Amino acid sequence: MNNFKQLITNNIRKFGMIVALVGIVVIFQILTQGILLTPLNITNIIMQNSYVIILAIGMVLVIITGEIDLSVGSVAAFVGAIAGTLMITWELPVIPSIIISLLVGAVIGAWQGFWVAYVKVPAFIVTLAGMLLFRGLTMVVLNGRTLAPFPSNFRIMSSEFMPDLLNGGSYNMMAIIIGIFAIIVYVYSEFRARKIKAAFNQTELSYSLFLTKVILISVLIGLFTERLAVYAGIPYILMILVALIAGYTFFMSKTIPGRHVYAVGGNEKAARLSGVKSQKIKFWIYVNMGVLAALAGLVFSGRLNAATPQAGNLFELDAIAATVIGGASLTGGVGTAIGALIGALIMGVLNNGMSLLGVGIDWQQAIKGLVLLGAVAFDIINKKRNG
Amino acid sequence: MSNIILEMNNITKEFPGVKALDRVNFKVEKGEIHALVGENGAGKSTLMKVLSGVHPYGTYDGDIVFEGETCRFEEINQSEAKGIVIIHQELALIPELSVAENVFLGNERAKKGIINWGETTAETEKLIKKVGMRVNSTELIQNIGVGQQQLVEIAKALSKRVKLLILDEPTAALNEAESENLLRLLLEFKKEGLTSILISHKLKEVLKVSDHVTVLRDGQTIETLVNDDTLKEDRIISSMVGRSLANLFPERHATIGDIQLEVKDWTVEHAHLPGKKIANNVNFHVKKGEVLGIAGLMGAGRTELMMSIFGQSYGKVKSGQILKNNHVIDVSTVDKAIKQGLSYVSEDRKEYGLILDDTIKKNVTLANLTTLAKGMTIDEGKEVNVVEDYRNKLKIKAPSIEQNVVNLSGGNQQKVVLGKWMFTNPDILILDEPTRGIDVGAKNEIYKIMNTLAEEGKSIIVISSELPELLGTCDRIYTLNNGHITGDFMVDEADQEKLMTYMTADGSGKK
Numbered sequence: 033m034n035n036f037k038q039l040i041t042n043n044i045r046k047f048g049m050i051v052a053l054v055g056i057v058v059i060f061q062i063l064t065q066g067i068l069l070t071p072l073n074i075t076n077i078i079m080q081n082s083y084v085i086i087l088a089i090g091m092v093l094v095i096i097t098g099e100i101d102l103s104v105g106s107v108a109a110f111v112g113a114i115a116g117t118l119m120i121t122w123e124l125p126v127i128p129s130i131i132i133s134l135l136v137g138a139v140i141g142a143w144q145g146f147w148v149a150y151v152k153v154p155a156f157i158v159t160l161a162g163m164l165l166f167r168g169l170t171m172v173v174l175n176g177r178t179l180a181p182f183p184s185n186f187r188i189m190s191s192e193f194m195p196d197l198l199n200g201g202s203y204n205m206m207a208i209i210i211g212i213f214a215i216i217v218y219v220y221s222e223f224r225a226r227k228i229k230a231a232f233n234q235t236e237l238s239y240s241l242f243l244t245k246v247i248l249i250s251v252l253i254g255l256f257t258e259r260l261a262v263y264a265g266i267p268y269i270l271m272i273l274v275a276l277i278a279g280y281t282f283f284m285s286k287t288i289p290g291r292h293v294y295a296v297g298g299n300e301k302a303a304r305l306s307g308v309k310s311q312k313i314k315f316w317i318y319v320n321m322g323v324l325a326a327l328a329g330l331v332f333s334g335r336l337n338a339a340t341p342q343a344g345n346l347f348e349l350d351a352i353a354a355t356v357i358g359g360a361s362l363t364g365g366v367g368t369a370i371g372a373l374i375g376a377l378i379m380g381v382l383n384n385g386m387s388l389l390g391v392g393i394d395w396q397q398a399i400k401g402l403v404l405l406g407a408v409a410f411d412i413i414n415k416k417r418n419g
Numbered sequence: 420m421s422n423i424i425l426e427m428n429n430i431t432k433e434f435p436g437v438k439a440l441d442r443v444n445f446k447v448e449k450g451e452i453h454a455l456v457g458e459n460g461a462g463k464s465t466l467m468k469v470l471s472g473v474h475p476y477g478t479y480d481g482d483i484v485f486e487g488e489t490c491r492f493e494e495i496n497q498s499e500a501k502g503i504v505i506i507h508q509e510l511a512l513i514p515e516l517s518v519a520e521n522v523f524l525g526n527e528r529a530k531k532g533i534i535n536w537g538e539t540t541a542e543t544e545k546l547i548k549k550v551g552m553r554v555n556s557t558e559l560i561q562n563i564g565v566g567q568q569q570l571v572e573i574a575k576a577l578s579k580r581v582k583l584l585i586l587d588e589p590t591a592a593l594n595e596a597e598s599e600n601l602l603r604l605l606l607e608f609k610k611e612g613l614t615s616i617l618i619s620h621k622l623k624e625v626l627k628v629s630d631h632v633t634v635l636r637d638g639q640t641i642e643t644l645v646n647d648d649t650l651k652e653d654r655i656i657s658s659m660v661g662r663s664l665a666n667l668f669p670e671r672h673a674t675i676g677d678i679q680l681e682v683k684d685w686t687v688e689h690a691h692l693p694g695k696k697i698a699n700n701v702n703f704h705v706k707k708g709e710v711l712g713i714a715g716l717m718g719a720g721r722t723e724l725m726m727s728i729f730g731q732s733y734g735k736v737k738s739g740q741i742l743k744n745n746h747v748i749d750v751s752t753v754d755k756a757i758k759q760g761l762s763y764v765s766e767d768r769k770e771y772g773l774i775l776d777d778t779i780k781k782n783v784t785l786a787n788l789t790t791l792a793k794g795m796t797i798d799e800g801k802e803v804n805v806v807e808d809y810r811n812k813l814k815i816k817a818p819s820i821e822q823n824v825v826n827l828s829g830g831n832q833q834k835v836v837l838g839k840w841m842f843t844n845p846d847i848l849i850l851d852e853p854t855r856g857i858d859v860g861a862k863n864e865i866y867k868i869m870n871t872l873a874e875e876g877k878s879i880i881v882i883s884s885e886l887p888e889l890l891g892t893c894d895r896i897y898t899l900n901n902g903h904i905t906g907d908f909m910v911d912e913a914d915q916e917k918l919m920t921y922m923t924a925d926g927s928g929k930k
């Protein structure tokens with residue numbers, strides 16, 4: 033039992049985040065009299081927050097290196113406008129247009145990364161400039177108008193569901209199969225990780241706690257896919273999100289460049305003296321952010337089925353809030369992709385729940401502001417108490 | 420007894436996984452200098468943090484009686500109000516502010532919220548004269564040396580009407596002259612009735628100035644010794660480490676080979692002041708199996724010289740060549756320097772050595788992750804084994820290698836940095852003040868490690884402000900002054916006086 037208490041105090045941030053998410057879900061589930069977790073609404077929450085999650089994944093890397101990116105909303109809008117021009121005005125095929133759009137994102141990232149990493153202009157300034165610059169360019173490209181509609185196959189990525197190849201009738205069998213598959217992969221990887229850790233006495237959970245955790249998460253995955261299956265199955269965007277989260281988590285926790293990212297954010301001078309190429313890392317982190325911002329722009333314009341000058345307004349703040357609620361520290365060196373995901377979901381469920389209850393956009397904003405402040409204050413107070 | 424100013428009874432303080440203090444008792448008499456000694460991680464700093472309210476009441480067990488009054492400090496202000504002032508192991512000055520601003524920071528001389536600059540300056544001038552500083556009160560902290568900064572801290576303490584002054588390793592970063600000055604100051608204050616607690620690993624100093632010596636080991640009070648003329652270093656050491664330590668400097672059987680590294684005509688300019696030469700036409704070499712010392716006063720350019728060699732981490736290299744085994748090598752970036760077998764252990768572990776909020780494990784492996792690569796990933800099993808190995812070898816005191824280094828004691832942090840660079844398996848290991856803040860037992864371990872590495876044919880370069888350390892560990896010593904090499908001695912021709920003479924000799928090439 034003592035062991036358990038120790039575990040909680042050591043991981044209070046992680047637990048705090050999950051407890052907060054679960055708590056918010058439960059509260060709104062009760063307040064909305066069960067609408068929150070209906071199959072339709074769950075699907076909606078994922079679709080509506082997909083672009084913020086994508087941005088938050090890029091943002092968490094930027095924040096880990098101790099920098100910031102205020103331009104992602106404008107960049108997303110700009111790339112949306114480029115994609116609209118390519119596909120709607122010039123009628124280019126979809127795949128090349130997507131590739132060009134992502135490349136544009138990469139170039140924008142490289143531009144900002146150059147100023148931040150090599151010229152050492154503070155990131156706040158560089159990306160504040162970028163925010164104005166790319167918002168302006170969006171209006172120039174669109175000439176102040178809205179471009180619509182996109183070709184229908186462009187919208188598969190953002191708004192369509194995977195077809196039910198197995199034809200399960202009212203149940204989407206495809207979703208169920210994928211869910212079961214996901215559980216198997218998850219359970220396998222957990223046991224493997226535990227076995228590796230046990231080999232050098234690094235297991236932190238007792239066996240029963242470990243089992244409880246694995247079973248709980250498996251049940252959650254199961255219930256989640258069941259809900260999706262009842263509605264229309266698994267949206268393509270969910271697969272993209274899962275791939276991104278898994279990929280970035282792997283990159284950040286298992287690879288050498290991933291380790292270097294944390295080192296640069298933790299203490300840049302020490303990292304440099306250890307042979308870490310900090311400038312190169314920062315540069316590539318911005319390139320990466322540019323590409324993800326572009327992807328978010330494509331997903332957003334796909335969902336909206338239009339490229340508009342005002343797209344992506346304030347997305348940067350949602351993304352930053354999500355990463356910070358998810359445990360990233362603005363002083364650098366700390367943060368995870370999963371944390372960013374949970375942070376984005378907390379914000380997303382709050383938005384969605386309040387909308388369902390008919391809370392106006394004005395109060396939604398105000399409450400989100402308080403949640404952000406509360407989350408960070410909780411963290412800091414807690415750190416003080418343990419120090 | 421009425422002349423007891425401070426009594427700490429049964430203090431117990433736990434951190435997750437560590438019992439830092441275990442029923443510690445500690446008594447200080449009024450007007451004395453009381454030394455607190457013990458190995459790295461013994462709990463000295465923690466005890467003083469408990470006393471000064473850094474660890475607030477409620478986070479520890481036991482009680483504190485100061486001037487006959489039981490104290491429950493919730494924060495530092497409350498202990499300061501009672502006249503207890505602590506100068507921490509890590510200095511807490513603001514580099515961008517002036518001496519005067521720092522002295523009165525948080526304690527501003529003001530009337531109705533408006534700072535009275537006249538009074539501030541006048542009082543600062545008085546205080547800095549008292550502590551024997553030679554700088555102007557308007558000088559910025561970042562422009563003065565560590566020795567002077569330490570004095571600013573003391574001036575700051577004096578400005579608070581201090582009754583009990585706590586100094587946590589005040590001389591660790593000072594050279595001998597500066598240390599002397601500081602200790603003399605303490606003795607003067609003692610005459611005026613001030614009580615001080617001095618934490619130090621330099622037992623000579625302790626013997627010189629203290630009245631009592633309390634020894635902590637593994638979080639427990641071992642004993643309090645009276646410092647009369649009969650007290651000897653050995654006596655304290657055996658109490659600290661629980662056994663006697665025959666010889667601080669392990670015996671050295673050097674087998675010295677060919678020249679391993681040669682630096683030719685090396686000239687480096689200051690990073691921001693073009694024309695200011697930090698290293699001026701420097702030539703030196705180090706052989707295989709040799710332990711080479713670099714002696715010099717603070718500001719002689721020792722650190723800057725070594726950092727410029729290590730991947731041009733300092734200044735702009737204007738001319739010169741570096742040869743390894745008679746071949747010119749490219750060490751223009753840190754990465755290349757590491758690949759060429761160079762390693763540099765910085766004197767400033769907080770700024771340049773460690774990622775404080777990361778674990779011991781990640782810090783140790785950071786500079787050499789490529790050897791742990793397994794495909795695209797880091798081989799975690801191997802990583803754990805490697806780090807556990809260094810933890811044992813260096814006797815790093817921590818509950819696990821997953822502990823963040825910020826929570827380690829100063830000396831143990833130093834060992835982590837050392838482990839990190841040993842893991843890069845260098846041919847030439849440059850150690851900049853490697854034993855700063857390290858206890859005698861650990862010093863001895865580090866010297867032994869230096870010897871072992873040298874025996875393997877590696878070259879060790881040691882920068883140290885402690886001449887006895889250089890004389891006790893090196894085969895050969897260069898003296899450096901003002902960016903010039905002013906002398907080159909085999910260790911048996913050298914002594915402290917001779918080195919001192921050459922360390923202050925003018926560097927125009929004449930001896």
Ligand SMILES: Nc1ncnc2c1ncn2[C@@H]1O[C@H](COP(=O)(O)OP(=O)(O)OP(=O)(O)O)[C@@H](O)[C@H]1O
Nearest residue numbers: 434439459460461462463464465826827828829830
């Ligand atoms: N904030 C903290 N969290 C966890 N452990 C801590 C913390 N502060 C200190 N410790 C642990 O408490 C023990 C005592 O540390 P302390 O800093 O008091 O040692 P010290 O005697 O001052 O050593 P040194 O001579 O190396 O400075 C060490 O094992 C250290 O790792």
Ligand SMILES: [Mg+2]
Nearest residue numbers: 464508828829
């Ligand atoms: Mg200490």
